[in-house]
Amino acid sequence: MHKPRKEMIAETRAKLIAAARHAFGTTGYAEASMDDFTASAGLTRGALYHHFGDKKGLLQAVIAQIDGEMAARINEVASRAPTRWQHFVDECSTYIEMALEPEIQRIMFRDGPAVLGDPAQWPNCSACIASMTDHLTALQEEGVVVSSLDPETASRLINGASSQAAQRIANSSDPEATSKKVVTAFKQLLEGLLKKPDPQSN
Amino acid sequence: MHKPRKEMIAETRAKLIAAARHAFGTTGYAEASMDDFTASAGLTRGALYHHFGDKKGLLQAVIAQIDGEMAARINEVASRAPTRWQHFVDECSTYIEMALEPEIQRIMFRDGPAVLGDPAQWPNCSACIASMTDHLTALQEEGVVVSSLDPETASRLINGASSQAAQRIANSSDPEATSKKVVTAFKQLLEGLLKKPDPQSN
DNA sequence: CCTATTCACATACGCTTCGTATGCCAATTG
DNA sequence: CAATTGGCATACGAAGCGTATGTGAATAGG
Numbered sequence: 206m207h208k209p210r211k212e213m214i215a216e217t218r219a220k221l222i223a224a225a226r227h228a229f230g231t232t233g234y235a236e237a238s239m240d241d242f243t244a245s246a247g248l249t250r251g252a253l254y255h256h257f258g259d260k261k262g263l264l265q266a267v268i269a270q271i272d273g274e275m276a277a278r279i280n281e282v283a284s285r286a287p288t289r290w291q292h293f294v295d296e297c298s299t300y301i302e303m304a305l306e307p308e309i310q311r312i313m314f315r316d317g318p319a320v321l322g323d324p325a326q327w328p329n330c331s332a333c334i335a336s337m338t339d340h341l342t343a344l345q346e347e348g349v350v351v352s353s354l355d356p357e358t359a360s361r362l363i364n365g366a367s368s369q370a371a372q373r374i375a376n377s378s379d380p381e382a383t384s385k386k387v388v389t390a391f392k393q394l395l396e397g398l399l400k401k402p403d404p405q406s407n
Numbered sequence: 408m409h410k411p412r413k414e415m416i417a418e419t420r421a422k423l424i425a426a427a428r429h430a431f432g433t434t435g436y437a438e439a440s441m442d443d444f445t446a447s448a449g450l451t452r453g454a455l456y457h458h459f460g461d462k463k464g465l466l467q468a469v470i471a472q473i474d475g476e477m478a479a480r481i482n483e484v485a486s487r488a489p490t491r492w493q494h495f496v497d498e499c500s501t502y503i504e505m506a507l508e509p510e511i512q513r514i515m516f517r518d519g520p521a522v523l524g525d526p527a528q529w530p531n532c533s534a535c536i537a538s539m540t541d542h543l544t545a546l547q548e549e550g551v552v553v554s555s556l557d558p559e560t561a562s563r564l565i566n567g568a569s570s571q572a573a574q575r576i577a578n579s580s581d582p583e584a585t586s587k588k589v590v591t592a593f594k595q596l597l598e599g600l601l602k603k604p605d606p607q608s609n
Numbered sequence: 610c611c612t613a614t615t616c617a618c619a620t621a622c623g624c625t626t627c628g629t630a631t632g633c634c635a636a637t638t639g
Numbered sequence: 640c641a642a643t644t645g646g647c648a649t650a651c652g653a654a655g656c657g658t659a660t661g662t663g664a665a666t667a668g669g
Contacts, residue, residue: 238654256618319517322517359596366596386560398599415636440626442625615666617663620661623659633647638644639640
């Protein structure tokens with residue numbers, strides 16, 4: 206018995222996703238020819254349509270995979286941090302770091318939203334956001350963060366800023382210097398969420 | 408003399424841009440057929456290629472037009488505001504408001520970046536950002552905003568958050584309620600930029 | 610062990626869309 | 640009034656996508 210059937214199927218699915226991920230990440234979604242990257246996986250479009258319905262379906266699968274990896278990495282980093290606030294800041298930093306990878310930028314922040322619409326409406330719906338939202342909620346209960354704001358909303362705004370931050374660093378001619386400026390500005394923004402020690406002003 | 412030549416040319420250019428703008432804004436860039444929307448303007452692709460080189464060139468022209476309109480509207484709102492900080496906040500609010508229009512969302516925030524790349528690298532380069540950057544710089548000199556951050560960087564981060572804010576409102580099932588939550592969270596983030604009255608903390 | 614059925618995947622076809630090359634006609638120029 | 644420019648349309652070829660159909664191997668049933 207060479208290989209069980211199920212295993213072969215899972216393998217071709219994985220090969221398709223991997224090939225598409227590479228093509229989407231480098232060439233871009235619109236410019237990536239289905240004939241080309243299925244061939245690079247030793248397959249044809251027949252397999253693609255069979256498993257994913259169409260090109261968009263395959264993109265969804267690729268995005269789900271990347272999203273899973275990002276969430277895992279964030280959870281790992283998140284697990285070690287002295288305070289919860291630091292924990293939260295670390296999550297954001299990690300998010301920005303990951304967004305520096307061209308593949309993630311292209312697929313998750315550019316082509317993904319363009320093809321599938323607002324990421325907030327995606328099925329798996331960004332595991333990263335969910336994690337950030339949880340921590341914001343906890344921080345509110347602890348009195349560290351102002352209680353007037355909606356955690357998920359705040360998470361998404363921060364998420365938008367993070368993505369801009371990453372793009373700015375990635376496209377910079379001097380990533381080192383830019384990175385410093387961006388991270389400084391970003392942390393400054395986050396300060397706005399903290400409850401002030403003296404609430405008399407304003 | 409019916410019409411001077413130059414006028415006719417400008418007119419066809421305008422008609423093409425208007426038709427494309429409508430098609431891109433409703434159908435979407437990728438799905439908009441050049442044959443279709445040029446025909447809806449009483450023209451053919453011949454005119455399009457002659458004036459704009461290709462589809463992307465036309466998108467650039469459309470974006471330039473919209474960007475100009477946005478900048479004009481922002482400057483107008485900006486002109487009336489008691490304090491400079493309020494001025495700045497108003498700019499942001501106006502930006503979010505404009506981003507609620509589906510056409511702007513689609514063209515400027517989704518298809519535009521996907522096709523032309525990071526907006527920060529666009530030629531006209533978002534007149535809105537430039538305006539915000541100017542005001543942030545002034546606010547720093549006045550000592551209202553912390554001096555440690557780079558104005559343009561901060562503008563872009565805020566810009567990213569604004570765009571998220573607008574999308575969240577626009578896609579909400581209850582725009583009224585969502586709008587309140589989003590604006591609250593957004594203004595809270597902006598607070599982070601303000602210099603604290605008592606600089607001893609931190 | 611042999612037949613039947615399923616199904617993963619390939620092949621073949623037509624349709625749409627894009628980019629280029631070419632042609633035509635009106636408006637300018639001298 | 641002749642010549643030329645250039646704005647725009649038409650014609651053609653190439654490529655990509657989606658669907659319909661075909662095929663062969665693995666499973667299931669007797």
